[in-house]
Amino acid sequence: MLRLFAVLALILASLTPALAQEAVGNPRAETGGAQTLDDILRRQSEQKVDDTFRRSATGDPEAAAPITAPLGTLGGQSDPELWRGIRYDSADMSTQSRGPAATTLIQSGGMWWLKFREGPLLTYGAGLLGGTLLLLALFYLIRGRIRIEGEKTGRTITRFNGMERFGHWLLASSFLILGVTGLISLFGRKVLIPAFGHEAFSTVAIGTKWIHNNISWAFIVALVIIFIFWVIHNLPDRTDLTWLAKGGGIIGSGHPPAKKFNAGQKMIFWSVILLGGSIAASGISLLFPFEFNMFGGTFAMLNDWGVPGWFGLDPLAYPLSPQEEMQYAQLWHAIVSLVLTAIIFAHIYIGSVGMEGAFDAMGTGEVEEQWAREHHSLWVEEVQEAEMKHGKEA
Amino acid sequence: MKAFLIALVALVAITIGTNQILVHSGFSAEATTASAGNVRLGD
Numbered sequence: 001m002l003r004l005f006a007v008l009a010l011i012l013a014s015l016t017p018a019l020a021q022e023a024v025g026n027p028r029a030e031t032g033g034a035q036t037l038d039d040i041l042r043r044q045s046e047q048k049v050d051d052t053f054r055r056s057a058t059g060d061p062e063a064a065a066p067i068t069a070p071l072g073t074l075g076g077q078s079d080p081e082l083w084r085g086i087r088y089d090s091a092d093m094s095t096q097s098r099g100p101a102a103t104t105l106i107q108s109g110g111m112w113w114l115k116f117r118e119g120p121l122l123t124y125g126a127g128l129l130g131g132t133l134l135l136l137a138l139f140y141l142i143r144g145r146i147r148i149e150g151e152k153t154g155r156t157i158t159r160f161n162g163m164e165r166f167g168h169w170l171l172a173s174s175f176l177i178l179g180v181t182g183l184i185s186l187f188g189r190k191v192l193i194p195a196f197g198h199e200a201f202s203t204v205a206i207g208t209k210w211i212h213n214n215i216s217w218a219f220i221v222a223l224v225i226i227f228i229f230w231v232i233h234n235l236p237d238r239t240d241l242t243w244l245a246k247g248g249g250i251i252g253s254g255h256p257p258a259k260k261f262n263a264g265q266k267m268i269f270w271s272v273i274l275l276g277g278s279i280a281a282s283g284i285s286l287l288f289p290f291e292f293n294m295f296g297g298t299f300a301m302l303n304d305w306g307v308p309g310w311f312g313l314d315p316l317a318y319p320l321s322p323q324e325e326m327q328y329a330q331l332w333h334a335i336v337s338l339v340l341t342a343i344i345f346a347h348i349y350i351g352s353v354g355m356e357g358a359f360d361a362m363g364t365g366e367v368e369e370q371w372a373r374e375h376h377s378l379w380v381e382e383v384q385e386a387e388m389k390h391g392k393e394a
Numbered sequence: 395m396k397a398f399l400i401a402l403v404a405l406v407a408i409t410i411g412t413n414q415i416l417v418h419s420g421f422s423a424e425a426t427t428a429s430a431g432n433v434r435l436g437d
Binding site for chain 2: 096097098099102162165166167168169170173174177210211214215217218221288289363364365
């Protein structure tokens with residue numbers, strides 16, 4: 001008997017190194033196949049984690065004990081195994097939804113979007129808008145209102161006709177409402193719910209979402225109107241260089257010559273057209289979820305050109321899941337909108353309190369001749385030449 | 395300010411008009427993606 005124990009002890013002792021080797025070869029052996037501390041630490045530091053050990057651990061329905069056996073109704077899959085199957089898209093599911101997103105029930109990759117949307121996007125967005133308002137207030141305190149320097153003539157020149165002003169105000173009013181309702185959507189969860197509660201915010205959110213979604217078409221129509229009317233006047237030319245070299249006359253004294261639109265106004269125009277167009281495109285993508293996907297194709301094209309490599313980055317993610325397409329569209333829509341809002345703050349400032357006589361251009365369409373001579377001297381000459389020519393012909 | 399007031403009227407008209415067009419066009423996510431019965435994903 002003692003001899004038998006000795007043999008057993010010898011066999012066990014010889015097996016120990018083999019077991020240890022197995023633990024080294026398979027780090028998850030010690031956790032029974034579950035994730036290890038190293039996996040958790042890697043995930044927390046946002047490094048790649050090999051999840052193959054979890055993907056395949058989805059149970060086996062065929063291995064379920066028969067219903068006649070004790071505990072047989074529990075089946076061959078535990079709840080964690082079922083959830084893993086849903087997460088890694090291997091579960092046998094049925095649904096009434098036929099939408100593209102129905103095939104992705106758990107999107108682990110969406111967490112970075114949620115974190116970014118709840119954190120840096122709000123922080124930097126608020127900083128951008130608040131900082132712009134602060135800078136404009138400071139500028140006003142330092143520079144004051146830009147006055148008409150020469151003596152007013154009492155005569156006016158038609159600067160914008162009714163259709164131009166209609167397009168401008170349609171764009172302006174829709175943009176302001178879109179801006180306010182968009183900010184309510186963006187900051188609702190973090191700012192408005194803690195302040196007013198879920199029920200009050202729910203009512204506001206439902207209303208503002210309806211307005212935001214439907215008023216967007218007026219913005220798009222207005223964008224087309226102002227593009228058609230003003231694109232010809234906003235093509236860059238040599239006078240813009242002079243205007244820019246003299247800082248537009250805002251800083252210091254003297255007014256550089258300008259045509260109907262000076263270089264600053266041209267920058268506003270192209271910002272509105274390009275950024276506004278981009279906001280409209282991403283907005284349409286969000287209005288019709290999964291129908292107009294903009295990012296997967298763009299990322300594939302950029303990867304083909306090797307653009308990420310120029311900046312030392314890995315290739316951009318492709319293909320994207322339907323949810324990822326919407327997440328990128330949401331971020332793009334919000335970021336570009338915030339940038340355009342900051343630009344429009346400056347436009348509103350200079351068109352109202354910042355400059356005497358500027359608002360008349362969009363208010364009545366008629367501007368004081370002296371104002372026009374100071375800010376758009378070349379345009380005044382063009383108008384007067386045209387009037388003289390027209391007078392001669394008549 | 396006539397242009398401004400007309401723009402506001404147009405804003406309301408376009409907003410309600412496009413909403414009604416979209417509501418009645420049968421292009422909602424519910425109309426395009428829901429089915430009457432349970433279906434297997436990928437079918």
